């Protein structure tokens with residue numbers, strides 16, 4: 289852990305977009321040294337010196353938890369790499385890759401012991417979810433990851449975004465990333481979905497607007513270079529949540545946030561209020577839904593365990609059979625904060641801690657139930 293005042297350096301994570309290329313081929317391509325250009329290839333100029341490796345990338349590894357995630361040393365600038373420009377690789381922090389993996393069971397998890405069980409259940413690894421809703425979807429990192437993970441099982445996704453500009457960004461991204469076959473984008477509010485849609489949903493990813501207080505600013509990224517890049521065309525965005533945490537606008541916003549604009553208590557409480565409302569809706573209004581993942585890139589308890597605590601103390605939700613599922617392997621040490629008075633297994637939920645997990649600060653929880661309802665039982 290760096291001393292106070294010295295920002296944390298995180299690895300650079302790059303998710304392979306398996307809708308465009310398989311990980312093995314890409315890894316082989318990235319690791320293959322480029323040969324030096326010949327005189328002819330060099331436009332008649334000096335041939336490159338033998339042994340010169342052009343644009344060689346530093347050594348990278350494959351993440352131990354998240355499928356298809358490459359881990360580069362801190363400071364590796366991949367923004368201009370052909371695989372990133374060609375959308376074969378997406379720059380996405382490891383923490384932000386976890387919700388989709390947890391929802392689709394693509395990451396190993398601890399067995400969940402339920403009350404009254406003699407033997408331990410394993411995480412419900414039943415039939416794959418066929419119809420999944422991303423309730424707060426733009427700019428689409430998690431939606432497109434869900435598409436990539438679920439493609440082998442023919443997953444269908446509905447990606448909902450209420451902000452029209454963001455929905456536009458999301459649609460564009462879905463096209464560019466080759467995910468349109470799996471994702472239907474809808475510019476609407478999560479609360480306004482028709483009953484036809486609500487009746488069909490089997491799983492929900494809920495990653496709502498949050499304080500983004502977990503996003504670590506990365507000093508090792510060349511801010512100026514990216515400011516120039518953005519000035520060439522991309523318009524800075526007003527909301528830190530529009531772009532993913534690797535976007536430099538976001539990084540700068542959050543650096544400012546950390547230095548002088550700590551989110552106020554009332555702002556966090558307001559966000560938590562909306563988050564509780566959204567999660568309550570997810571757990572009450574989708575009769576065929578059997579799995580919900582709730583996540584934030586916040587480190588505030590109010591937006592994380594506080595929201596989970598509040599919704600599970602709602603009798604209507606408990607009655608519908610929703611319980612927390614133990615996620616990630618036992619070796620994942622940074623767990624949801626459980627106080628002495630908590631009767632809920634909040635340690636089944638996880639946190640990501642920059643110092644321990646080498647990711648942004650993040651929170652992920654998963655709710656499951658075995659029995660689904662007939663539509664009439666659902667709260668409208």
Ligand code: SAM
Nearest residue numbers: 424426427428429430449450477478495496497
């Ligand atoms: N999951 C996204 C990703 O990984 O790229 C990031 C989501 S961002 C944290 C939250 C998004 O939810 C924002 O774009 C916001 O406009 C949208 N949103 C918030 N409330 C919503 C609602 N009630 N219905 C639909 N979208 C909503």
